[in-house]
Amino acid sequence: MEKIFARSKGLTDVAFSFCPGCTHGTIMRLIAEVLEELEIIEDTIGISPVGCAGFCQNFFSCDFIGAPHGRAQAVGIGVKRALPDRTVFTYQGDGDIAAIGTQHAIHAAARGEKITSIMVNNAIYGMTGGQMAPTTIEGMKTSTSPYGRDNILDGAPMDFPKVIANLEGAVYVASVSVDSPKNIKKAKEAIKKAFKVQQAGLGFALVSVLSTCPTNWGMTPVDSLNWLRENMMPIYEMGELKVTEEVEAL
Amino acid sequence: MEKVLMKGNEIIGEAAIRSGCKLFFGYPITPSTEVVEYLSKHLPPKGGTVLQAEDEIGAINMCYGAACTGSRVLTASSSPGVSLKQEGISYSAAVELPMVIVNVNRCGPGLGGLGPAQSDYFQSVKGGGHGDYRLIVLAPSTAQELYDFTMQGFDLADQYRNPVLILTDGFLGQTMEPVVLKERPEPPKVDRSWVVDGAKGREKRILASYSLTNEIGEDNNLRWEKKYKNIQEKEQQWEEFHTEDAEYLLVSYGTTGRICKSTVLNARKKGIKLGLIRPITLWPYPEKAFIPYKDKVKGIVTVELNTGQMIEDVKLAVECKMPVHLYRRQGGMLPNEHEILDYVEDIFSLTAVEEV
Numbered sequence A: 001m002e003k004i005f006a007r008s009k010g011l012t013d014v015a016f017s018f019c020p021g022c023t024h025g026t027i028m029r030l031i032a033e034v035l036e037e038l039e040i041i042e043d044t045i046g047i048s049p050v051g052c053a054g055f056c057q058n059f060f061s062c063d064f065i066g067a068p069h070g071r072a073q074a075v076g077i078g079v080k081r082a083l084p085d086r087t088v089f090t091y092q093g094d095g096d097i098a099a100i101g102t103q104h105a106i107h108a109a110a111r112g113e114k115i116t117s118i119m120v121n122n123a124i125y126g127m128t129g130g131q132m133a134p135t136t137i138e139g140m141k142t143s144t145s146p147y148g149r150d151n152i153l154d155g156a157p158m159d160f161p162k163v164i165a166n167l168e169g170a171v172y173v174a175s176v177s178v179d180s181p182k183n184i185k186k187a188k189e190a191i192k193k194a195f196k197v198q199q200a201g202l203g204f205a206l207v208s209v210l211s212t213c214p215t216n217w218g219m220t221p222v223d224s225l226n227w228l229r230e231n232m233m234p235i236y237e238m239g240e241l242k243v244t245e246e247v248e249a250l
Numbered sequence B: 001m002e003k004v005l006m007k008g009n010e011i012i013g014e015a016a017i018r019s020g021c022k023l024f025f026g027y028p029i030t031p032s033t034e035v036v037e038y039l040s041k042h043l044p045p046k047g048g049t050v051l052q053a054e055d056e057i058g059a060i061n062m063c064y065g066a067a068c069t070g071s072r073v074l075t076a077s078s079s080p081g082v083s084l085k086q087e088g089i090s091y092s093a094a095v096e097l098p099m100v101i102v103n104v105n106r107c108g109p110g111l112g113g114l115g116p117a118q119s120d121y122f123q124s125v126k127g128g129g130h131g132d133y134r135l136i137v138l139a140p141s142t143a144q145e146l147y148d149f150t151m152q153g154f155d156l157a158d159q160y161r162n163p164v165l166i167l168t169d170g171f172l173g174q175t176m177e178p179v180v181l182k183e184r185p186e187p188p189k190v191d192r193s194w195v196v197d198g199a200k201g202r203e204k205r206i207l208a209s210y211s212l213t214n215e216i217g218e219d220n221n222l223r224w225e226k227k228y229k230n231i232q233e234k235e236q237q238w239e240e241f242h243t244e245d246a247e248y249l250l251v252s253y254g255t256t257g258r259i260c261k262s263t264v265l266n267a268r269k270k271g272i273k274l275g276l277i278r279p280i281t282l283w284p285y286p287e288k289a290f291i292p293y294k295d296k297v298k299g300i301v302t303v304e305l306n307t308g309q310m311i312e313d314v315k316l317a318v319e320c321k322m323p324v325h326l327y328r329r330q331g332g333m334l335p336n337e338h339e340i341l342d343y344v345e346d347i348f349s350l351t352a353v354e355e356v
Ligand SMILES: Cc1ncc(C[n+]2csc(CCOP(=O)(O)OP(=O)(O)O)c2C)c(N)n1
Pocket: A050, A051, A052, A053, A054, A069, A092, A093, A094, A095, A096, A097, A120, A122, A124, A125, A126, A127, A128, A133
């Protein structure tokens, strides 16, 4: 019988340890497929953050470095500057990249560092048990916003890819979702482009992926997908936010 | 061999280049800035990379990434900047990464001042960041030692797979002195089977320090402890000056170690049998230096630029078998050789000794 779907070579055979319905696994699978399709598994060094996202170091079949919380891009830049012909990507939660690690994200983009960053936005701090993130949406209850996020006190949720898109050295910025087969396909295309940008040495590329956290949202996997669609997709600008001419020409 | 007149901080840069260091990540801060400035000018033409990071946190984490690839990498900063680096240094120690970190110590706490100080001794030798780790810490006291120890630092870092800290100060960093640009010593043969550079034709590798299993955590700590013990056994370095017949000892490192030599010579002219132990490795602390003098010497004065930090290690090294006193200046002030001698005479009631 012809095999029409197989585990990507970009993944090890270690089983995902995420909660049921968590889309971290979907996003990792997409990245793994891209690494395989671009034939760069053996040339790639991934940088894992701290957070649920950090478990990715066990799942990808490429080399990996575990960074301190928020520092994945700085670590990745160190690798890329040492080995410019390798592919370097970071896989970071929204808390990691858009709170504690903001300065590295901004300056990686400003300098046009030739690395690829994948931001996983689940509107919450997953690993530490569901605290408010810069991406938590208005009214959303978390353990540190038990009465719901108050935009007056806590500020409005941060649309981080838009911040990055403003910077010259960021040549490709996209915001995607993995809530439906159609969107999963789009997400994979964006991720692939973000790696091709690096291969072509054009500059910094960021793909933000909206993701679920059924455990800390206190929802079933299906309800989580609906909640993401109804509450997150309308407030975060979706699609390709920045594509320079050179990237267009790829 | 080429002899040149250079500023202390520039010498560190030149030594790094000649040690085969290809990458520097840093952020400017007085009195260490000449290191990044010198390398910005001289490293790129030799095929290396210098990156002025967004801050010291970025810089140390870039070093962490570069070191994971097995490349020789350097960062330099001064006290407040080194404080910012501590988390990254702890991670680097945990992943066992060779790298050289320079701290041109300025006085503090807080923003403090630019004058020479030894106020970061505890931070340097007791593990300034979280967790239980050690850095190999070298304390130069002359321009030549800035050069030699930077070179040695890269080799020690490679040999033990451990970060090395060069602890110097603004006085050494800013002073112009002649230095012989010695050839790089034969680099140690080191195992590279841990390096992360792309899993081509081999199993994937992970360099990380996360472990949620306490048993694995303890195994890791035991492994590091074993390495640290081995370093303590093999790498203690110090200089002795007029110690053979000494009745009293000064103990001092770096800039003050150098000043203390004049104090010893002046004391000897007065007939006071004073000697000096100048620690070169601050970690591992040169405990072995004290063994011959433990039961012989009548008293010790440590001379420091802080409220008395190294004195604790001296007391441990001599097992409190004799009085150990402290003479210190702070806030960027340096003692001169006379005030140190006055203190020695005073504290040990030596003023009656006749001039010879
Ligand atoms: C310096 C530091 N501060 C705080 C933490 C605790 N911490 C670990 S993960 C995390 C947040 C994770 O959230 P996110 O980045 O959104 O990733 P997720 O777990 O949702 O994938 C925090 C605050 C830490 N490890 N290090």
